[in-house]
Amino acid sequence: MIDERAIDEALRQVEQLRAEALQAISAAENTSRLEEARIRFTGKKSVLTAVMQIMPRLRSNDERKTLGAAVNAAKVEIETALEDRRLQLGRRELEARLEAERVDVTLPGTPVQRGYQHPTLQTMRELIDIFRQMGYAVVEGPEVEWDLYNFQLLNFPPDHPARDLQDTFYVTDDMLLRTQTSPAQIRVMREQRPPIRVIVPGLVYRDEAEDATHLSEFFQIEGLAVDTNITLADLKGTLTEVVQRFFGRERGVRFRPHYFPFTEPSAEIDISCFACGGAGCRSCGGEGWLELGGAGMVHPIVLENGGVDPEVYSGFAFGLGPDRFTMMRGNITDLRLLRHGDVRFLEQFN
Ligand SMILES: [Zn+2]
Structure with missing residues (x-):
């Protein structure tokens, strides 16, 4: 309608x-x-x-x-x-x-937490600085190394029993993760004429069951000095100076006869115990001394392998463990703590 x-x-x-x-x-x-x-x-x-x-x-x-x-x-x-x-x-x-939402630029900002170096790297830096002041140059080598450079040219023939102490991870039959930064000795001697003063900082590897004092991956600072008239006294003087600059003048340093295939004579370097000062206690197993590293006069065969005439030149070499240095100075009881990445632990050393 x-x-x-x-x-x-x-x-x-x-x-x-x-x-x-x-x-x-x-x-x-x-x-x-x-x-x-x-x-x-x-x-x-x-x-x-x-x-x-x-x-x-x-x-x-x-x-x-x-x-x-x-x-x-x-x-x-x-x-x-x-x-x-x-x-x-x-x-x-x-x-x-x-x-x-206006920004008040006069307000205090949100604090940014600053990072810091891992304690072992702090140790490395300090040691490298000390060696630099003593005229040492820093060189580096590959972490994956030929058996030839890691062992054979350093006077560890293929069936040498000393190899058992440095079992490692093999990439192929003749290529491995280096057990020491020492292979750089050969590389450096083949590249430059004496006088040679170098240190070689870096990571090394061992097929090791880890415990409080052993890691399967750790840092090393290798050192090599080659010149005319280098003697054991130079070695002792150099390492005593380095150790006392790092740990303090009051520390005693001791050289104890040892065996390494690539040095002759060889020694292990000890430092007087921090807890007892050398009297003997539980920290040092009653010895009064703690082991810091190995050293010795470069074996004539190793000099020859590097193309250096052992009739004219002599040299010393050493290997120091920055992880162990860190452990001793920081009074750390277990090396593995340095690798666990627990910031609460690590930031104590900042
Ligand atoms: Zn002690």
Whole structure:
């Protein structure tokens, strides 16, 4: 049934919705309220669209056109108002956010925790500095080494029993993870003529069951001095100086005869015990001394293997363990603590 007054009623509704919409838009206090108004008044299911459902009840095309035009005009007006309000609110919200998030550059910053060197690397640095002051150059060698350089040229023939003390991890039958940084001795002697004074810091490997005093991966500083008239006294003087500079002048240093295939004569270097000062206690197993490393006069065969004439030149070599130095100076009872990466333990030495 056609309602004669339907068009008037519909136009009145459009006008009312238009007024309500404009009122809601200008009252919207933030963009989410504004979005609610947009959906309510102009969305697909909005009240304004609902007015169009009256169309079939209108009497003529003219009336339909009139209503359609009124609805569209209202929509355009509402959308314009929405857009204006959106820009206005957006600016206001941006300003509010900028104000709220403003950085006060005068406030104290968040403290940054600074890192520090591992205690063993601190030891390495100190020892390297001491040797540098004594005229030693630093050289490095490969961690994966030929059996030839790691053993044979250093006077460990293939079936030599001393190899048992330095079992390691083999890459192939003739290539291995170096057991010492000593292979650099041969490389250096083949590359430069005496006088030679070098130290070789680096990681070395042993096929070792780890315990409180043994690691399968540890640091070593190898040293080599080759010149005319180098004697055992030079060796003793050099290492005593290094050890006392590192640990203190009050420390006693002792050289104890030992055997190494690549030096002759050979010695182990001991330092007087920190706990008892040499009298003997539990820390030193009653000995009064603690072992620091090995040393000796370079074996003539090794000099020859390096292309140096043993009739003209002599030299000394030594191997020191920075992990062990760290352990002794820091009063650490178990070497493995240095490798466990527990920061609570490590930061004590910072
Ligand atoms: Zn002791």
